[in-house]
Amino acid sequence: MATTLIKNALIINEGKTLKGAVLINNLLIEKVILSGELPKAETTIDAKGQYLIPGxxxxxxxxxxxxxxxxxxxxxxxxxxxxxxxxxxxxxxxxxxxxxxxxxxxxxxxxxxxxxxxxxxxxxxxxxxxxxxxxxxxxxxxxxxxxxxxxxxxxxxxxxxxxxxxxxxxxxxxxxxxxxxxxxxxxxxxxxxxxxxxxxxxxxxxxxxxxxxxxxxxxxxxxxxxxxxxxxxxxxxxxxxxxxxxxxxxxxxxxxxxxxxxxxxxxxxxxxxxxxxxxxxxxxxxxxxxxxxxxxxxxxxxxxxxxxxxxxxxxxxxxxxxxxxxxxxxxxxxxxxxxxxxxxxxxxxxxxxxxxxxxxxxxxxxRIEKRGFIREGYYADLVLVDADAPQKVSDDNVLYQCGWSPFSGTTLQHSVTHTWVNGQLVYNNGRINDSIRGKRLTFNI
The missing domain is CATH 3.20.20.140 (Metal-dependent hydrolases)
Structure with a gap:
């Protein structure tokens, strides 16, 4: 069982921004905690001052x-x-x-x-x-x-x-x-x-x-x-x-x-x-x-x-x-x-x-199954955004194979610091985990 606790985050979800924590258990969001005692987890990330959003x-x-x-x-x-x-x-x-x-x-x-x-x-x-x-x-x-x-x-x-x-x-x-x-x-x-x-x-x-x-x-x-x-x-x-x-x-x-x-x-x-x-x-x-x-x-x-x-x-x-x-x-x-x-x-x-x-x-x-929201039981597709981490886009710092961006020269006030896909930390402050793969989306039709 792989568990991760993201704490002290500003959670933006379903029209509200609330301070809280999210517990990831393997692929899924196990708990969304807005008050009270925090559970223990194998990995804890202190997201103080950062926004936690659905992917x-x-x-x-x-x-x-x-x-x-x-x-x-x-x-x-x-x-x-x-x-x-x-x-x-x-x-x-x-x-x-x-x-x-x-x-x-x-x-x-x-x-x-x-x-x-x-x-x-x-x-x-x-x-x-x-x-x-x-x-x-x-x-x-x-x-x-x-x-x-x-x-x-x-x-x-x-x-x-x-x-x-x-x-x-x-x-x-x-x-x-x-x-x-x-x-x-x-x-x-x-x-x-x-x-x-x-x-x-x-x-x-x-x-x-x-x-x-x-x-x-x-x-x-x-x-x-x-x-x-x-x-x-x-x-x-x-x-x-x-x-x-x-x-x-x-x-x-x-x-x-x-x-x-x-x-x-x-x-x-x-x-x-x-x-x-x-x-x-x-x-x-x-x-x-x-x-x-x-x-x-x-x-x-x-x-x-x-x-x-x-x-x-x-x-x-x-x-x-x-x-x-x-x-x-x-x-x-x-x-x-x-x-x-x-x-x-x-x-x-x-x-x-x-x-x-x-x-x-x-x-x-x-009608995507169990994605797009921070909800218990949904896939843990989650992103941390730092509001105090300006980035200047340039052709030298893009990951696109083509090697350029229409935003080159633009300074953006926010940066993505962490990205989880199905509960796995695939992106962490500039580093990508090359062993992680996403899943085929399914639909409630």
Whole structure:
């Protein structure tokens, strides 16, 4: 029996911050102690002055394995994840081969079991013609089905209306969508390419992958979900206009249509293209100051449901080039929790809301078994955050295989000091325990 007592912590959980202790027994949280005598344990950690939070659950990452391992691997990026307080992730199907068969899906799970430091789930990918294979997916064992209603790295665009209708009609589990309208993007791209040629500034990216392109696709997804009563989760909202498609009238567990916002859309804005250029070229694009402020407010109003990263690394050499050569995406998972705490430090959000949106809400929305909360009987996925340990992000201190961060040069006031995955201390003040592996997520469906 392996027991660990974390004492004198400021526990942020379920809307409150309370001083207390947590006893870990093997995989699980055995006791949450807010008063009274503390139990004995094999290991005791004094967390005085530190925040104890549930491990963050990132519902959208691209770890690039198999087939794109010059950019990243499940091992390298899950190391970065646990160093940043992310204990569970859901990874996307646009790898090589694409995860569009049960065989390819289970092959990826085998890699996760062998190499992932964090808990893992992998989306099944939809195409214009693989519905019979998609319907073999077990909703108790797989987080959802991903539909690209806009193209991105490893083109998996589903653009056939009959196929889209059939997917929304037949899929019984959560459908996660990337929403950008391709005809609108192609039209905008032609206009700006004719005007600027190969020297087009990156600042026009949000005008090419425009708010209108996002809204047209998102509204179509919502229309299909309404028509077929589907469970729809729209990923990486980036515009004020799209917010009107969603509601906060129902509690999260009763919502059929939900939305995610990513850290970079809450932090960056259009003016940042002038000094960051390719490093903040994402799909969907970082847009205007007004869009960013609207997203922040919608998150606070519970119209937007979860915060994730869309962690999508490319090498620096791939990011060096003109607008048309440079792929979209960037690495984020190591700094998502500290960046959200930084926004709380600045008064934009509360720390309790950060935990709600990064830990509790993903667990509730995806119906993950026994994770996302500090509760007795739940898996001990826990993180200590030091509020008095500033860190300056640089390309030299990231764990990403790609070796860079869009936050390089930024000083963050909070640092993750300890991360437990299933009760095992996988990250401890800069050191990673290479013997620890996460578990496959399971779902209460």
């Amino acid at each position: 963050a659950i990132d519902d959208q990452v691209h770890f690039r394995e198999p087939g794109l391992t010059h950019k990243a691997t499940i091992a390298s990026e899950s190391r970065a994840a646990v160093a940043g307080g992310v204990t569970s992730y859901m990874e996307m199907p646009n790898t090589n081969p694409q995860t569009i068969t049960i065989e390819a899906l289970e092959a990826k799970y085998a890699i996760g079991k062998k190499n992932s430091y964090a808990n893992y789930s992998f989306y099944m990918g939809a195409t214009n013609d693989n519905l019979p294979e998609v319907l073999k997916t077990d909703p108790k064992q797989v987080c959802g089905v991903k539909i690209f209603m806009g193209s991105s790295t490893g083109n998996m665009l589903v653009d056939n209306d009959t196929a889209l209708n059939n997917l929304f009609k037949e899929i019984p589990m959560l459908i996660a969508t990337h929403c950008e309208d391709e005809p609108t993007i192609r039209k905008n791209l032609e206009i700006y390419k004719n005007k600027y040629g190969d020297n087009m500034p990156f600042k026009y990216h949000p005008l090419i992958r425009s708010a209108e392109a996002c809204y047209r696709s998102s509204s179509k997804a919502v229309e299909l979900a309404d028509k077929y009563k589907s469970r729809l989760h729209i990923l990486h909202l980036s515009t004020a206009k799209e917010i009107d498609l969603f509601s906060n009238k129902l509690p999260l567990e009763e919502k059929k249509i939900t939305a995610e916002v990513c850290v970079h859309h809450l932090w960056f804005e259009a003016k940042d293209y002038d000094h960051l250029g390719a490093r903040i070229k994402w799909n969907p694009a970082v847009k205007t100051h007004e869009d960013r402020e609207a997203l922040r407010q919608a998150l606070k109003d519970n119209i937007l449901d979860v915060v994730a990263t869309d962690h999508a690394p490319h090498t620096l050499s791939e990011k060096n080039g003109n607008y048309f050569q440079v792929p979209s995406g960037g690495p984020l998972v190591q700094h998502s929790v500290p960046v959200m705490f930084e926004m709380a430090h600045k008064g934009i959000f509360t720390k309790e809301m950060v935990i709600e949106k990064m830990c509790h809400a993903p667990a509730t929305l995806f």
